[in-house]
Amino acid sequence: MESKTTSYLANLLQSCIHKKAHLAGKLLHAFILRNGLASDTFLANRLIELYSKCSKIDSAYRVFDKIAQKDVYSWNALLGAQCKLGNIQDAYALFVKMPDRNTVSWNTLISALVRSGLEHKALDAYDSMILEGFVPTHFTLASVFSAYSALLDSERGRVCHGLVIKIGLENNMFVSNALLCMYAKCGLIRDASQVFGDMHEPNEVTFTAMMGGLVQTDRAVEALEMFRLMCRKGIRIDSVSLSSTLGACARGVCGEFDQDDPTDVLSSNVHGRQVHGLMIKLGFERDLHSNNSLLDMYAKNGDMDSAEKIFTNLPEVSVVSWNVMIAGYGQKFQIQKAVEYLQRMQCCGFQPDEVTYINTLAACIKSGDIETGRLMFNSMSCPNVSSWTAILSGYAQSGYHNEAIELFREMQFRSVQSDRTTLAIILSSCATMGLLESGKQVHAVSQKASLHTDVYVTSGLICMYSKCGKTEMAKHIFFNTPELDIVCWNSMIVGFSLNSLDMEAFTFFKQMRQKGIFPTQFSYATVLSCCAKLSSSFHGRQVHAQITKGGYVSDVFVGSALIDMYCKCGDVDGARWFFDMMPCKNTVTWNEMIHGYAQNGRGYEAVCLYKDMVSSGEKPDGITFTAVLTACSHSGLVDLGIEIFNSMQLEHGVEQVLDHYTCIIDSLGRAGRFHEAEVLIDKVPYKDDPVLWEVLLSSCRVHANVSLAKRAAEELLRLDPQNSAPYVLLANIYSSSGRWDDVRAVRELMSDKQIIKKPGYSWIDCKNDMQTPMVDDDVRMVSVEVQEVGDGTFC
Incomplete structure (x- = not known):
């Protein structure tokens, strides 16, 4: 009779546990006490489960403490209570005290540790479980694979996969899904696909995990194909599946699809709208999680009008919904709308979280509004490292x-x-x-x-x-x-180049190649710049051969650097041949070639190329005009240069700056047209810049225009009293005119002001090695050094 009563009471308690009926459970507890059944371990265990389910841990402990003969189920019941309430430290302490443990004990602790983000402790517990001789169940392995997923520890995950096969659980759906999730989160899509292919009846969890892995590795198109397969197989579609698919549509714009290609963006948006329609058809239009994913998809596709409509009609909103809208407007550089949503969010009683402020901050930074961004940053009570990094x-x-x-x-x-x-x-x-x-x-x-x-x-x-x-x-x-990675090597090569250690840069480039590091476009462009500065066509051709071998010969960035190198090494025809062979060119490419002609005194060809550039539809910029005007100046094409100069703003919308005025004044000065040069220099808005007067003074020396030279020198001395150039140029002009007293006066003035002319340098390519002798005022010193080397030494 007592056994039937115990069984009946146990069933009633189980019903209370299922319904979380705390009050009814207390009445049953009172009945058990009144009838002297408190010592029944089976009923006591059920009571602990009841109080645990109702979050009454103190009552559960009181029942536990009064059990005379505690069994492993009693301990497990209390352990489960602590774990469900998230009291991990108390649960761990209780686990240590347990006189006996079974597989349920280990599973309860391991799963609780994983849920609390203590993956390392969970795996330590799993290792102890194996050492004590317990065979893991499908519940154990699911938790363990979740831990490996969180830690991205695919190596230990593979070992555990071997154990799954050994104990015959490879066909268990619970384990297979957890294993697939682990491989997918670790980015091992091939392994995940293998697990997927071996499953006899994959369910919605399987497909969702597979889609998540594909999206994570920027394979959005394959993720969408997986969703189509899921639909064709008649697998139940839940809100999580829909959210993953919408995530694939959103990720497509940021990943596989080209944001700059309207066709790709449109394609991604079409897929998203199809999933939106399916979501309504399946009755998930009121599901908050799905709606937030839908908002995110439209926002990342840049379709903020659709996102606005969805947001306005949401039956329920959360902080996540507001955050998505703020991030969406930030992505579109609409800072005012982002801030407006933040204010509306606060007015509606929602408390902004860290993500809200980071999204608003990111919106400000993308829009270049650093002041508003700082206000957002200052609004954060305790900004994390991501917020600091953003500002x-x-x-x-x-x-x-x-x-x-x-x-x-x-x-x-x-x-x-x-x-x-x-x-x-x-x-x-x-x-x-x-x-x-x-x-x-x-x-x-x-x-x-x-x-x-x-x-x-x-x-x-x-x-x-x-x-x-x-x-x-x-x-x-x-x-x-x-x-060391390629970025470190590039940084070092650039560092040498910045400090004019171009041979060291080239040596480092060779060492990088010897160590098996493959150069990038940036590597090649930098080392070509070094070759150009060294005027070493020998080294430049070596790099060109490597570029061809590496497959970068069609890269416009590298191609521009090659043209610059050949031009600065004097091989302008070689540069033009390569220029003509390039499949695509940008403004920089055209500029380098025009500038190359200018440097090598081939002004007419530079002007012709400039006209070809305009005819091709490429828009010239300020650098283009500097190059072509320099070419006109060096080749005596004065009137043509003035014509191009006058067309800059009228025909091309390019404002004339100091460099352009300098080129024209240089051109007029070289041609001896000093009156026009003086008229122009008086109109120039940059007349207080020393460069203009230096150019004019140099021209005066060529044409022995002493009066204008004196004016230019006086202006230069006013603007830059410590510059030796005007003294030297003026002295040279006086000496060429035989005015030795004036020469002596200039030199004495230099001496009084302690102004010293800096020595120049010259490069000589000696058997493919660079010599850099210093050039003093006494040029004979260098010629003597060259003669001492002997005939045939320099090449």
Whole structure:
């Protein structure tokens, strides 16, 4: 009779557990106490489960403490109660005290640790479980694979996969789905596909996990194909499946599809609208999770009108909904709308979270509104490292490098741990401003955070020290970095180039190739620039051969650098041949070729090429006009140069700046048309720039125009008293006219003001090695050195 009563009461308690009926459960508990059944372990375990389900942990403990003969189920019931309430520390302490454990005990603890984000502890517990001889169940393995997914630990995940096969659980749907999720989240799509293909009856969880993995690895088109397959097979579609598919449509614009191609964007939007229609058909139009995914899809596709309509008609909104709208308008550079949504959000009683402020901050930075961005940043009670990085990036991108550095100091005072991106941004600002001491401080911060060997930070450090002229320190960092990538090599090569160590740059480039590092377009462009500065066609042709072999010969960026190299090495015909062979050209390419003709005194061809450029539809810019006007100046095409100069603003909308005026004044001066040059220089808005007067003074020397030379020299001395050029040029003009007293007066003035003429340098290519003798006032010194080498030494 007692057994039937116990069974009956147990069933009633089970019903209360299922319904979370706390009050009815208490009445049953009272009945059990009144009838002397409190010592029944089976009923006591059910009571612990009841109080656990109703979140009454104290009552559960009281029942547990009064059990005379506790079995493993009693301990498991209390352990489950602690785990469900998220009391992980108490649960772990209870687990340690358990006199006996079974598989359920281990499963309960491991799954709770995984849910709490304590994956490492969960895997330690799993290892202990195996060591104690317990065989994992499908529940155990599902939790373990979730831990491996979170940690992206595919190596240990593969080992566990082997155990699954060994104990015969490879066909268990629960385990297979968890395994597939693990491979997908680790980006191992081939392995995930293998698991998917081996499953006899994949369900909605399987397809959703597979789609998630494909989207994560930017394979949006394949993810959409997977969804179509899911529909064809008649698999039940839930809100999670729809959200993943909408995520694929949204990711397509940012990933596989080309944002600049209207066809691709339209295609992605069409897929999204189809899924939207299916969502309504299946009755998910009131599901908040699906609606937020729908909003995100339209926002990322740039279709904010559709997003507005969806948002307005949402039956329920969340902070996520508001955040998506703010991010969408930020992406469209509509900062006012983003801020308006933030204000509306607050008026509707929603409290902005960290994501809200970061989205608004990102919108401000994308729109270039750094002031509003700073207001958003200041609104954050405790900004995280992502927020700091965003505002620092905004200041750096807007050219406010000093403000960025000051804000970084404040970040340090607040003890916010920097990440690799933060350090790279600040190092870039220090490099731009040439702030060596500030850069050293950032270097110290990177060492403290153990990020100084990170390749991202290393390249920033190399760039900073190089731009501050500390190439030896840059080399020290480079050689002490354990793993160097192409960015580090490029930074080092650029550093040498910036400091006029072009042969060292070329040597580093060769070492990079020897170590099996494949150059990028940037590598080739930089080393070609070094060859151009060295005027070494021998080295330039070597690089050209490597470019052809590497498949970059059609790259417009590299092609422009090749043209510049050939032109500066004097092989303008070789440059033109390559120019004509290029499949596509941009403004820079045309400019380099025109400038090459100008440098080599072939003005007529430069003008013809300029006209070809205009005829081709390529829009000339300020640099184009500087090149073609220089060509006209050097080749005596004065009237043609004036004609092109006058057409700049009228026909091409390009404003004339100092360089253009300098070219025309140089052209008039070379032709001896000094009256026109004087008239123009008096109208120039840049008449206080020394370059104009230097050009005019040089022309006066050629034509022995002493009066105008004196005026130009006086203007130069007024603008730049310490510049030796006007003294030397004026002295040369006086000497050529036989005015030796004036020459003596100029030299005495230089001596009184302690102005010294800087020596020049000349390059000689000696058996493919560069010699750089100094050129003094006494040119005979150099000629003597050359004679001492012997005939045939220089080539």
